[in-house]
Amino acid sequence: MSDHQQIQCSFCNRNKQDTEILIAGANAHICNSCIEQAFQIVEQDSKSTIPKSFDSNSFNLLKPLEIKSHLDDYVIGQDYAKKIISVAVYNHYKRISQFNAEEDEIEIEKSNIIMVGKTGTGKTLLAKSIAKLLNVPFCIADATVLTEAGYVGEDVESILSRLLQAADYDVEKAKIGIVFIDEIDKIARKKDNPSITRDVSGEGVQQAMLKLLEGTVVNVPPQGGRKHPDQKMIALDTRNILFISGGAFDGIESHIASRLNTRSIGFKSNIENQLNKENLLQHVAPQDLKSFGLIPELIGRMPVVSHLNPLDKNALKLILTQPKNALTKQYIKLFEIDGIQLTFDKKAIDLIVDKALEYELGARGLRSICESVMLDAMYELPSQKNKQELIISGSYVKNKLNEVELNKLKVA
Numbered sequence: 459m460s461d462h463q464q465i466q467c468s469f470c471n472r473n474k475q476d477t478e479i480l481i482a483g484a485n486a487h488i489c490n491s492c493i494e495q496a497f498q499i500v501e502q503d504s505k506s507t508i509p510k511s512f513d514s515n516s517f518n519l520l521k522p523l524e525i526k527s528h529l530d531d532y533v534i535g536q537d538y539a540k541k542i543i544s545v546a547v548y549n550h551y552k553r554i555s556q557f558n559a560e561e562d563e564i565e566i567e568k569s570n571i572i573m574v575g576k577t578g579t580g581k582t583l584l585a586k587s588i589a590k591l592l593n594v595p596f597c598i599a600d601a602t603v604l605t606e607a608g609y610v611g612e613d614v615e616s617i618l619s620r621l622l623q624a625a626d627y628d629v630e631k632a633k634i635g636i637v638f639i640d641e642i643d644k645i646a647r648k649k650d651n652p653s654i655t656r657d658v659s660g661e662g663v664q665q666a667m668l669k670l671l672e673g674t675v676v677n678v679p680p681q682g683g684r685k686h687p688d689q690k691m692i693a694l695d696t697r698n699i700l701f702i703s704g705g706a707f708d709g710i711e712s713h714i715a716s717r718l719n720t721r722s723i724g725f726k727s728n729i730e731n732q733l734n735k736e737n738l739l740q741h742v743a744p745q746d747l748k749s750f751g752l753i754p755e756l757i758g759r760m761p762v763v764s765h766l767n768p769l770d771k772n773a774l775k776l777i778l779t780q781p782k783n784a785l786t787k788q789y790i791k792l793f794e795i796d797g798i799q800l801t802f803d804k805k806a807i808d809l810i811v812d813k814a815l816e817y818e819l820g821a822r823g824l825r826s827i828c829e830s831v832m833l834d835a836m837y838e839l840p841s842q843k844n845k846q847e848l849i850i851s852g853s854y855v856k857n858k859l860n861e862v863e864l865n866k867l868k869v870a
Contacts, residue, residue, distance in 0.1 A: 467492055519555075522548045525591065532587040532783065533580045534776045535767065539573060542764045543584060543702065546571055547592070547636070550700045554594070554634045568697075570671055570759060572642065573704040574742050575766025578820020581704035585638035595625035595635035601703075602644045606662030614666040618678040618694055627680060629694060636700045643705030646751030664756045671759040673697035703760060711738045713749040739765045769820050774811045777821050785828055796840045798848055805852030813859060831858045 465474045468486035477489035520528070525544040526537075533540065546569060553566045575581050582598070589596040597620040603612045617637060625631040647661040670676060677691040715738060742765050744757045769777070779786050779802075786802050793800040810827050817823035831850070839845050 519551050520548070520591070525588075528591050529584065529587050532781050533583055534780060535769070535773045536575075536580055536584070539575070539580075539584060539764050539766050542571060542573075542762060543588060546700065546702070546762065547588060550594075550634075550636065553698065568673075568700050569762050570701040571703070571762040571764060572747070572757075572760040573702070573764045573766060574707050574710065574739055574747075575704070576708075576739070576768050576820060577706045578822040579766040579769060580821065581766060582638075582640055583821075585640070585702065585704070588636075592636065595621055595631050596638070597621045597624040597635070598638045598640055601639050601641045601663070601705075604645060604663045604666075606666060613679075614663060614670055615676055615678050617670070618676060618696070618699075619680065621699070622678060622680055622692065622694070627692075629692060632699075633695055634698050636702065639701060639703040641705055642703040642752075643707045643750070647753065648751070660751070661753060664753050668755050668759065670696055671701050671756070673699075701760070707747075707750055710742065710746055710750050713746045714738045714741050714743075717743070717746060717749075737767055740767065771811055771815060774814055774821065774824060775807060778807055778811065778824055785824055789828065789832060792836070793839070793848065798839055798846060800848050801850070803849060803851040803854075806850045806855045809852055809855045809859070827859070830862045831855050834858065 465480065465482075465487060466472060467477060467480060467489040468483075469488055469492040472489055472491075474480050477491070479490040480487050481489075481493070522541070522544040525547055526540045529540045529544070549566070550568065553568065556566055573581050573584075585598055589598075597617075599617040599620055604614055604616070605612065617639065618632070621635045621637055622629070622632050625635060645660055645663045647664070673696050675693050675695050678694045679689055680692050681689050718738075718741060742763060744763055747757050747763070748754055778784060786807075790800045810824065810831065813827050814821075814823040817826070819826070831854075835848060835850075839848065
């Protein structure tokens with residue numbers, strides 16, 4: 459066999475006559491198809507590793523007023539919380555554009571936010587509404603499933619796994635993302651517990667979150683958690699990730715009241731007279747969060763404390779009818795698919811709102827009442843071919859609510 463026939467590609471072992479070009483090296487040869495494949499691999503790898511230059515013009519840089527007007531389409535009221543989120547998001551965009559300005563010595567630091575508000579006041583809805591607007595990766599994480607490393611549950615790093623998924627595993631995009639941590643009050647330190655066991659879902663989680671919030675390089679499991687122990691970790695820098703957290707903090711009013719009520723005897727001061735006892739949450743301060751069970755280090759890393767007002771009758775009425783995805787509009791759309799025109803009487807709206815105020819579940823109470831009222835209509839009308847219109851009147855709502863209460867009494 460001649461030397462000419464023995465020459466082959468050192469990578470794919472093809473003979474010289476089977477290739478178009480065979481390039482010789484010091485001790486090896488490579489063919490044209492292997493070169494093409496190697497080029498594609500290098501090109502793909504460089505795309506994921508070379509930092510992208512973020513151009514502020516590539517972002518849809520909305521001003522705080524424009525961001526708030528977008529939120530107004532989906533969330534009724536809560537102007538103070540909307541202002542805080544609008545400013546935080548706008549400043550986050552500006553920080554991203556400043557991130558590449560190498561000649562600038564002043565580095566703008568992030569201001570993480572913590573929102574306090576009763577259930578059903580719109581914390582999660584604010585987060586979901588802002589996600590529709592943003593050009594940066596955004597994810598909503600749930601704090602209730604988090605535990606300290608090594609225990610049953612999810613590690614704190616799983617928050618960043620969700621952000622990576624939202625960024626299509628583009629590390630550079632994920633570095634400038636926004637994370638909303640819901641139900642953060644559920645990881646509060648437990649009260650003086652006689653048990654000798656560790657507080658692995660409370661204070662332990664708070665301690666694990668400290669470096670995450672402040673900014674450090676975290677090894678993130680791309681597929682999340684401990685189910686894939688052999689997976690390759692992704693290093694993610696959290697310095698430019700904005701964290702917004704929210705929680706109901708049920709019972710924090712007592713801590714606010716005890717802090718404000720400094721005088722136990724004597725006449726009431728002017729300050730005490732000015733206090734709104736119905737809405738003590740508007741006076742929430744970092745020391746109240748500390749009394750509730752958040753550790754000082756965590757509160758310090760979330761410098762902006764905001765509150766959401768409890769919903770009154772007018773707010774609930776607007777929530778039921780005004781937003782783009784209002785509950786009444788959803789039911790109208792449902793019946794429209796069946797060719798039935800649905801309308802709600804003004805008196806019917808008032809009765810539904812009054813009942814929701816009794817439940818004290820905020821906007822979430824509206825849906826449970828509407829489901830009770832609309833159940834029979836949604837069950838019977840699709841089968842009635844000649845029915846083309848349904849008017850929900852005050853008497854209709856009253857009858858349906860009375861039926862529901864009567865059935866509950868029978869069960870009891």
